[in-house]
Amino acid sequence: MVWIRAIGVLALTGLVSTGSTGPVSALANEPAAQKTDTTPVPPPAKTEPAPAQAPQPIVPKPKAVEAEPKPATKPQHPANNVGGAKPVPAPPLPADITGKDGAPMVLVPAGEFTMGSDKGDEDEAPIHRVYLDAFYLDKFEVTNGRFAKFVEAVQSEPPWGFADKDTPLVQADRPVRWVSWMDATGYCLWAGKRLPTEAEWEKAARGTDGRTYPWGNDPPTPAHAVFGLKEGGAETVSPIGNRDKGKSPYGVHDLAGNLYEWVMDWYDEEFYTNFAKNPAINPRGPSEGTAKAQRGGSYINNPYRLRSSFRTKGDPTEQDPNVGFRCAQDVPKLP
Known part of the structure; x- marks a missing residue:
């Protein structure tokens, strides 16, 4: 019996020294007191692998967005409108100035x-x-008295009618005449003004209702304007402001008769038909020319030439006995 056990030990020793160490080592490491459970143990249930999910696109993480402030329940007033006061509208332009x-x-x-x-x-x-x-226009034509102050201030050559030096004094309230376009422009600049454009002159004369004359559509009478006279002395020219029936819708006197009036624009007989050069907003006439436009008719003309749409012209250097002028002025710009 002893011999048989020895052979078993040697056989086991050979297994250990020559065989795989996996199963033997596992048996050798088990505790000696552990019993082998003869009851067959069912194999562990196989866990089905989770179905493969489709790869999800990589979405960049959105940046944090600051929450917008909730709109106020009431409209916010501008910062300069302290106290929530309503903005004050611009004051209306004065109807008359000096x-x-x-x-x-x-x-x-x-x-x-x-x-x-x-x-x-x-x-x-x-x-x-x-x-x-909007613009301002002289209520009356420039008078001898006012033009004499200009001549004295700038030491300008006086008009032909001032040769006797009595005209500026005796006839101070009559419109100055014998003045060229150059003379008229010089006076307006000296007074801080300018000549009116053709369009400004015509609007001041006929208003917005398309009337024929400054006072309306009725033919002129001596109570409306000075016209139809023969060339003569200074008495043919009326003092300013004595034809109230001839006033325009804006209260401008003598825009028909008495004297033709220089305006700023160069004259062009086809200017109205040239829409490319005649703008519909603040037209200023052609950029160049040989004659300057005149408006209003004079004391020697018939009613046809007193119409507010009538146009004529003159050499800007000429001085004529039946031509005078008045000045215009831009509306001051608000600050």
Whole structure:
């Protein structure tokens, strides 16, 4: 028996020294007191692998967005509107002002008017709508008395009618004449003003209702204007402000008769038909020319030439006995 056990030990020793160490080592490490459970143990249930999910696109993490402030239940007033007070509208423009030269001026408000005529000469057509900014215009033509102050201030050569030096004193309230376009422009600049454009002159004369004359559509009478006289002395020219029935819708006197009036624009008989050069807003006439436009008719003309749409012209260096002028002024810009 002893011999048989020895052989078993040697056999086991050979197994240990020559066989795989995996199973033997596992048996050798088990505790000696552990019993082998003869009851067959069912194999562990196989865990089904989770179905493979489709790869999800990589979405960049959105940046944190600051929450917008909730709108106020009431409209917020501007920062400079302290206390929530309503903004104060700009004050209305005064209807009358006094120019630097002491001459009264009246406001011609901004807006559209009908310019031209289809019943007059070819250079008056076609009728068209024009928009003008607000401006001020002398209520009366520039007088001898006011022009004499200009001549003295700038040491200018006086008009031909001032040769006797009595005209500025004796006839101070009559419109100055024998003045060229250059003379008229010089005076307006000295007074801080300018000559009116053709469009401004016409709007001041006829208003916005397309009237034929400053007072309306009725033919002129001596109570409306000075016209139809023969060339003569100074008495043919009326003092300013004595034809109230002839006032324009804005209260401007003598825009028909008495004296033709220089305006700023160069004269072009086809200017109204040249829409590329004749803008519908604040037109200023051609950029160049040989003659300057005149408006209003004079004491020697018939009613046809007293119409507010009538146009004529003159050499800007000429001085004529039946031509005078008045000045215009831009509305001061608000700060």
